[in-house]
Amino acid sequence: MSNHGDDERGPTAMVQSVDRAIAVLELLANGGEAGITEIAGQLGVHKSTASRLVSVLEGRGLVEQLGRRGKYVIGLGVVRLAGAAIARLDIASVGQSICQDLADRIGETINIAVLDGTSVVNITQARGTAAIAAQNWVGQRTPPHATSSGKVLLAHLEPVRRNQFLAFPLDAFTPRTITDPAALAAELDRVPVDGYAATFEELEIGLHAVAVPVLGAGGAPTAAISASGPAFRLPRRRVAQLVGDLTGAAAELSGRLGFRR
Numbered sequence: 001m002s003n004h005g006d007d008e009r010g011p012t013a014m015v016q017s018v019d020r021a022i023a024v025l026e027l028l029a030n031g032g033e034a035g036i037t038e039i040a041g042q043l044g045v046h047k048s049t050a051s052r053l054v055s056v057l058e059g060r061g062l063v064e065q066l067g068r069r070g071k072y073v074i075g076l077g078v079v080r081l082a083g084a085a086i087a088r089l090d091i092a093s094v095g096q097s098i099c100q101d102l103a104d105r106i107g108e109t110i111n112i113a114v115l116d117g118t119s120v121v122n123i124t125q126a127r128g129t130a131a132i133a134a135q136n137w138v139g140q141r142t143p144p145h146a147t148s149s150g151k152v153l154l155a156h157l158e159p160v161r162r163n164q165f166l167a168f169p170l171d172a173f174t175p176r177t178i179t180d181p182a183a184l185a186a187e188l189d190r191v192p193v194d195g196y197a198a199t200f201e202e203l204e205i206g207l208h209a210v211a212v213p214v215l216g217a218g219g220a221p222t223a224a225i226s227a228s229g230p231a232f233r234l235p236r237r238r239v240a241q242l243v244g245d246l247t248g249a250a251a252e253l254s255g256r257l258g259f260r261r
Contacts, residue, residue, distance in 0.1 A: 020045065116141070122149075147203055148199045153221065215254040
């Protein structure tokens with residue numbers, strides 16, 4: 001086997017190539033610029049291997065060449081990839097004070113969540129006075145079909161992506177979890193009309209939640225803000241009453257994110 005792995009094939013070689021490509025990006029990020037010879041030396045590979053790696057990255061716009069046969073720098077394609085993460089950081093940082101204000105006002109746990117693949121990720125949380133023992137959901141991945149935020153985000157997906165999700169098995173987390181695709185689709189259709197989504201013991205027994213969409217600068221829902229708490233404090237009547245508070249907080253956050261009506 002070659003020390004440089006130039007002749008390897010299969011999964012191991014693929015993983016090694018990915019690792020080397022990331023190493024190239026890190027090298028350029030740290031050093032600003034580098035030529036093929038320097039890149040090869042840093043990675044401990046032949047110049048031909050380094051050239052192939054850089055060529056693939058250049059084709060994806062992740063690196064750019066400074067002049068003909070010049071050195072390479074990080075490309076603007078990296079900005080595109082980083083955009084999603086930066087947007088989440090913006091929502092989390094901008095939304096924290098809004099979440100805390102709302103949590104203080106209504107006394108329950110407030111979360112902001114985004115859709116990541118087939119999961120919902122909670123990126124910000126604030127606890128109200130009545131939720132001292134509430135679970136910390138930040139960073140946790142939850143199933144969209146069993147959460148109020150997930151239903152909001154699924155409801156506003158383009159039809160093709162929503163149908164792809166509905167084709168996956170819908171796991172039951174409690175006896176109340178909606179596992180029938182047709183029933184879930186019907187509920188999702190009502191979300192844009194009602195302006196909110198709710199769950200009643202669908203993720204955990206005794207847990208109720210309600211969520212509304214947060215709009216990005218372009219007007220499309222990019223996140224959801226929710227209130228959750230124990231069923232005895234959030235009966236269906238109070239869930240409906242909280243929609244106005246959540247909608248106001250979502251409008252404020254949407255405005256800070258650049259949305260203008």
